[in-house]
Amino acid sequence: MRKAMDALNQDINQDDLTYMQIALEEAQLAGNEGEVPIGACVVYEGRVIARAHNRRESDKSPCAHAEFLAMQKAAEILDRWRLSGCTVYVTLEPCLMCAGLMINSRVDRCVFGSYDPKGGALGTLYTLHSDERLNHEFEVVGGVLEQECSQVLKDFFARRRKERKQAKLNGTFEKPCAAEVTLLDAARTQINMIDSEIFALLGQRLDVSREVACYKAEHGLPVLDENREKMKLEWAESLAEGTRKELYKEMMEDLMNISKKYQRYLINNDL
Numbered sequence: 001m002r003k004a005m006d007a008l009n010q011d012i013n014q015d016d017l018t019y020m021q022i023a024l025e026e027a028q029l030a031g032n033e034g035e036v037p038i039g040a041c042v043v044y045e046g047r048v049i050a051r052a053h054n055r056r057e058s059d060k061s062p063c064a065h066a067e068f069l070a071m072q073k074a075a076e077i078l079d080r081w082r083l084s085g086c087t088v089y090v091t092l093e094p095c096l097m098c099a100g101l102m103i104n105s106r107v108d109r110c111v112f113g114s115y116d117p118k119g120g121a122l123g124t125l126y127t128l129h130s131d132e133r134l135n136h137e138f139e140v141v142g143g144v145l146e147q148e149c150s151q152v153l154k155d156f157f158a159r160r161r162k163e164r165k166q167a168k169l170n171g172t173f174e175k176p177c178a179a180e181v182t183l184l185d186a187a188r189t190q191i192n193m194i195d196s197e198i199f200a201l202l203g204q205r206l207d208v209s210r211e212v213a214c215y216k217a218e219h220g221l222p223v224l225d226e227n228r229e230k231m232k233l234e235w236a237e238s239l240a241e242g243t244r245k246e247l248y249k250e251m252m253e254d255l256m257n258i259s260k261k262y263q264r265y266l267i268n269n270d271l
């Protein structure tokens, strides 16, 4: 398919190089904004009437692809939905959605930079521009400033991998914040306090039981059922255990919430 396309690439001219350079400038702008660097422009009657870059992250929109936005702008400028007479320049081979918009807007021509083996719809995975079943066909030229266009992408992904690796080494995404450390410390302190209170309480009860037993023995009084004394102690112990369990439960819930929050953070940041 690639070879077949290259055979069609006889129509690259100086203008194509000039306009692709503008699309590349847009790609750089996207990269500076932390977006995958893809840029586009639309040319009509020898003039650039719209230019745009990928804004998927900023706009939180799955259709904010560079050429999609550029085509929307061009339609606004021309004040019509038809983009006949227009050429779309884009640094990466358009996807199905953008190629679809090119058909729906009746563009004359699309010139792209690097080929996209994972999503290219104008020659690589699909040939939407020359599918006779659809109601519009248009000319496609691929591989214009291919080297430069793919280098921008490669540099961007290499830089991002490096930054993420460094961030992980620094532990940026693992350290709980100060407020959370305080919260956990407070929970632990509380548990320790309750533990010592429980031991004190048990000790007191044991002492009282022993005193009562001594007093009774000294005065020849009948000794209460030993089992009953034991049951009292067990009751005191279970009560204390219940309080402790409640506290542990609270602390575990705090821990779970913090853990969930970090999971969300990791997912949101693609880590």
Ligand SMILES: [Zn+2]
Pocket: 065, 068, 094, 095, 096, 097, 098, 099
């Ligand atoms: Zn697209």
